[in-house]
Amino acid sequence: MKSWKVAGLTVLACMAGGAVLAGAAVFHGWYDVSATGSHTLPVHDLLDVAQTRSVQRRAAGIAAPDLDDPDRARNGAGLFRANCVQCHGAPGVAPESYALGLNPPPAALVATARERPAPDIFWIIQQGIKMTGMPAWRYRLTDAEIWDVVAFMRVLPTLSPEAYREWEGGERTSAPALPGRPEAQARVGSAAAGRNAVQQYLCATCHVIPGVAGARHHVGPSLAGIADRSYVAGTLPNTEANMQRWLLAPGQVKPGTAMPDLGLTDQDARDISAFLQTLRQAD
Ligand code: HEC
Ligand code: HEC
Incomplete structure (x- = not known):
């Protein structure tokens, strides 16, 4: 067989194999459609460009x-x-x-x-x-x-x-009342859980956050290196407890701030602040 024929057949075989694999992935339900799972960075960027x-x-x-x-x-x-x-x-x-x-x-x-x-x-x-x-x-x-x-x-x-x-028209003065959620068994903050939680509170739509898909907007300050900053929002010394206070009620810490009260649970605040502690300047 001529070499271009071999190459052509190999390409066709690969395409057929790929189609079978994709079909199997769809049929067996391997793709996770849940809204709690974030896209990987490359998939997110591809969809964004498209x-x-x-x-x-x-x-x-x-x-x-x-x-x-x-x-x-x-x-x-x-x-x-x-x-x-x-x-x-x-x-x-x-x-x-x-x-x-x-x-x-x-x-x-x-x-x-x-x-x-x-x-x-x-x-x-x-x-x-x-x-x-x-x-x-x-x-x-x-x-x-x-x-x-x-x-x-x-x-x-x-x-x-x-x-x-x-x-x-000056009528709506506070954030909408968010329904109370049952607090699951309290545990210490987990950075991994916090990384997921930032996707559920729109943090990524306002902040640059290293490693979080789509988090590249400058409505609020970049959170890159936040762990090394001395103050939270320029007002509170940057301790874990103060970070949680800020995340739970920014408007109470700094009246008139543009960062909205997003209705975090205490556990989410602990998790997210643990995650923010991992964002060091060198990143
Ligand atoms: C039910 C919720 C919902 C409502 C109501 C809604 N939007 Fe959206 N909007 C979304 C979602 C979700 C996206 C997708 C975000 C993305 O992919 O960037 C979006 C995207 C957009 C975008 C593109 C943002 C970007 O930077 O890519 C614009 C502009 C926009 N909406 C404007 C509006 C305006 C103006 C209204 C009111 C007339 C409105 N939306 C009402 C949910 C909503
Ligand atoms: C609608 C946009 C918006 C959303 C959503 C938002 N923020 Fe903010 N954030 C801001 C703005 C604006 C500021 C600056 C506030 C100020 O200094 O008054 C800020 C400030 C902060 C700060 C202090 C930064 C510093 O340099 O001291 C942290 C930390 C922070 N946000 C974390 C988060 C986290 C975590 C989430 C998600 C739970 C979140 N933000 C959601 C707009 C937003």
Whole structure:
């Protein structure tokens, strides 16, 4: 046989083998679909690039109207409050408890507004994102209303928690009441459990956290090397007990902070602070 024939047959055999393996993996249920398991770093990055490129391509022909009109942003603030804050939160406002458990986690839109151009954001709101919790709004909001929301999102990164409440009409002053959860048998903090827990409280949507998939946003300070910092949020000496206090109730430690109260249990706070202790400067 000619050598190119051998090569061709080998490639075909490998492809067939791969297809059989993939079929077996699907059939036997080897793939873990649970929302508590995070994607590995390479899979996460691949999906992220696929999503970004898909949106860029489809939003390429969209021209944004004048987004600086203050009426537009004001109307957008009302629509944002009615339809978006429940999942995405806002400065100083935590998402509802069901949103914390979504995988992928709803992005902190402060970061999105900084990182993505307006037409891309318009397209995402209009069309939604398949296989995530992001709904398509085109059958529920008009195009003009979606642009209003985009206009408000441009204001969002400039707002302190207090200023956000004013845009909202000043009614909602605290985070939504999160349902109490039964505390499992208390145990000492575990860094491994804490690494998983950070995915369940949207920490990754606001902070750079080394080794955690998707944690590359600068809404809050980077947590790289946090174990070596002298103070937590510039106010409390950085001990494990103080870190737990901060994670459980940032608004009580530092009134007016943009870090929301995410409704952690004591055990989650112990686990996450144990995990944060592993983030040394050299990493
Ligand atoms: C039921 C929960 C839910 C609601 C309600 C919701 N979203 Fe989302 N949204 C998500 C999830 C989940 C994602 C996917 C996160 C990802 O893959 O980046 C997402 C993604 C997005 C993104 C892309 C973020 C990025 O940086 O990749 C934008 C923009 C967005 N949503 C805007 C909105 C707006 C505006 C509203 C209100 C009109 C809204 N969303 C309502 C859950 C929700
Ligand atoms: C909506 C965005 C947001 C989310 C979600 C969030 N944070 Fe923060 N975080 C912030 C901001 C903003 C600050 C700065 C607060 C300040 O100094 O007032 C901060 C500060 C911190 C600090 C202090 C950092 C330092 O340099 O002293 C730690 C530690 C921290 N966050 C951990 C977490 C953990 C762990 C989670 C998940 C349980 C989390 N954050 C979720 C926005 C967020």
